[in-house]
Amino acid sequence: MAKSQEKKKAKRxxxxxxxxxxxxxxxxxxxxxVVMMLSFIGYNALKEDETPPEIVIKSTAIKAxxxxxxxxxxxxxxxxxxxxxxxxxxxxxxxxKEVEASTLTFDYLPAHSRREGGFFFAKDPRSFKVELRPLxxxxx
Amino acid sequence: MNxxxxxxxxxxxxxxxxxxxxxxxxxxxxxxxxxxxxxxxxMEMWNLGFYIEPLRRALMIVLSIPLLIGLxxxxxxxxxxxxxxxxxxxxxxxTVGFFCSAIILYILGVIKGDNSGQELFGKIELQMxxxxxxxxxxxxxxxxxxxxxxxxxxxxxxxxxxxxxxYWGEIFLMxxxxxxxxLSIAPTEEVILIAFSITKWQGFQLGILSLMLMHAFVYVxxxxxxxxxxxxxxRGSIFLRFTVVGYALALLTGFFVLWVFGRTTGMSALEISMxxxxxxxxxxxxxxxxxxxx
Numbered sequence: 001m002a003k004s005q006e007k008k009k010a011k012r013x014x015x016x017x018x019x020x021x022x023x024x025x026x027x028x029x030x031x032x033x034v035v036m037m038l039s040f041i042g043y044n045a046l047k048e049d050e051t052p053p054e055i056v057i058k059s060t061a062i063k064a065x066x067x068x069x070x071x072x073x074x075x076x077x078x079x080x081x082x083x084x085x086x087x088x089x090x091x092x093x094x095x096x097k098e099v100e101a102s103t104l105t106f107d108y109l110p111a112h113s114r115r116e117g118g119f120f121f122a123k124d125p126r127s128f129k130v131e132l133r134p135l136x137x138x139x140x
Numbered sequence: 141m142n143x144x145x146x147x148x149x150x151x152x153x154x155x156x157x158x159x160x161x162x163x164x165x166x167x168x169x170x171x172x173x174x175x176x177x178x179x180x181x182x183m184e185m186w187n188l189g190f191y192i193e194p195l196r197r198a199l200m201i202v203l204s205i206p207l208l209i210g211l212x213x214x215x216x217x218x219x220x221x222x223x224x225x226x227x228x229x230x231x232x233x234x235t236v237g238f239f240c241s242a243i244i245l246y247i248l249g250v251i252k253g254d255n256s257g258q259e260l261f262g263k264i265e266l267q268m269x270x271x272x273x274x275x276x277x278x279x280x281x282x283x284x285x286x287x288x289x290x291x292x293x294x295x296x297x298x299x300x301x302x303x304x305x306x307y308w309g310e311i312f313l314m315x316x317x318x319x320x321x322x323l324s325i326a327p328t329e330e331v332i333l334i335a336f337s338i339t340k341w342q343g344f345q346l347g348i349l350s351l352m353l354m355h356a357f358v359y360v361x362x363x364x365x366x367x368x369x370x371x372x373x374x375r376g377s378i379f380l381r382f383t384v385v386g387y388a389l390a391l392l393t394g395f396f397v398l399w400v401f402g403r404t405t406g407m408s409a410l411e412i413s414m415x416x417x418x419x420x421x422x423x424x425x426x427x428x429x430x431x432x433x434x
Contacts (some may be wrong), residue, residue, distance in 0.1 A: 030388035033388045034347075042344045071391070082337075084337035
């Protein structure tokens with residue numbers, strides 16, 4: 001019993017001695033990380049520009065898929081607000097006539113970020129003019 | 141700690157040890173279930189199992205092994221006498237975690253007999269990690285007090301306590317605590333929803349609040365009961381070495397879990413910082429609570 005109490009005292013004494021270099025290295029790196037993170041957020045908090053979502057849609061690939069075709073797209077939000085329930089539409093146009101249309105919904109498209117998705121078409125998008133546009137969104 | 145035992149004492153000890161091991165397995169299963177039940181009943185976890193990138197999933201599982209070995213070193217299934225024992229205990233915990241998760245998922249109808257192998261394993265694998273942490277911890281909390289061998293060594297308890305009061309022991313505990321809470325909360329949609337709805341200023345405040353909360357916890361731990369430290373460790377030193385390091389750990393674990401779950405793909409640095417800070421809040425609480433509770 002006395003032995004374990006002695007061990008406890010020795011351990012506490014060890015803690016009170018000058019802390020080893022490795023602990024300080026950890027402490028400093030931890031501080032750097034935390035300060036960087038918080039000041040990054042804080043800085044952006046100060047220069048907050050609540051611009052609404054600005055959606056840019058790009059087609060990245062068109063492939064034959066199952067019994068039809070798949071057009072893969074990449075959607076970017078260049079605004080400073082997140083767009084939730086973002087509806088996006090892809091239309092295949094023959095001159096002024098709409099041949100086929102598909103829609104797609106993104107749960108969230110955060111600010112300055114991009115997400116990917118795809119439209120399924122029965123006809124080959126490559127033989128028509130393709131119109132991609134955002135339809136609507138909701139603030140989260 | 142090392143005492144010479146007669147051969148009959150050794151035999152008796154072995155017999156008791158085997159029986160204790162079975163009981164230990166039972167406790168471990170209980171711990172696994174308690175720790176993993178919230179996640180087992182979370183819809184996002186079921187899907188995450190097979191849609192997150194397999195490489196990231198593998199990385200998380202691989203990293204959980206040294207984590208469990210470390211945990212076992214500090215607590216353990218039974219008195220562990222070295223890293224070999226700790227490794228065995230870690231794998232036993234993983235196995236217990238695996239089977240408990242599989243059984244519960246099956247009963248809940250989340251996995252069915254006709255699921256593809258990939259879906260089956262994907263769903264169980266991720267759940268295995270919190271379950272195995274629970275399995276190991278249950279043994280320490282519910283088991284080690286109950287050791288009724290006649291030849292119990294009081295120094296063993298002191299030794300375990302020593303391991304948890306070293307600086308690195310504390311840091312490790314904080315990492316485990318924050319990993320556990322991050323894992324429990326990260327899969328859900330609410331984390332990103334919160335990050336997207338709050339202003340950056342609120343995000344900043346959340347970070348400061350997390351730091352303050354952690355620091356308060358540190359003092360509660362340090363002055364627990366009558367253990368007032370008589371040594372002149374400056375507040376600044378404690379703040380830097382425990383609070384700041386703990387919060388940095390909480391942020392890092394939060395980020396790692398979010399990355400594994402694919403919540404950071406395609407996001408700008410600012411948005412990633414926001415979700416990390418949001419997850420960092422429960423993560424920080426987990427880190428501090430781990431030191432208090434464990």
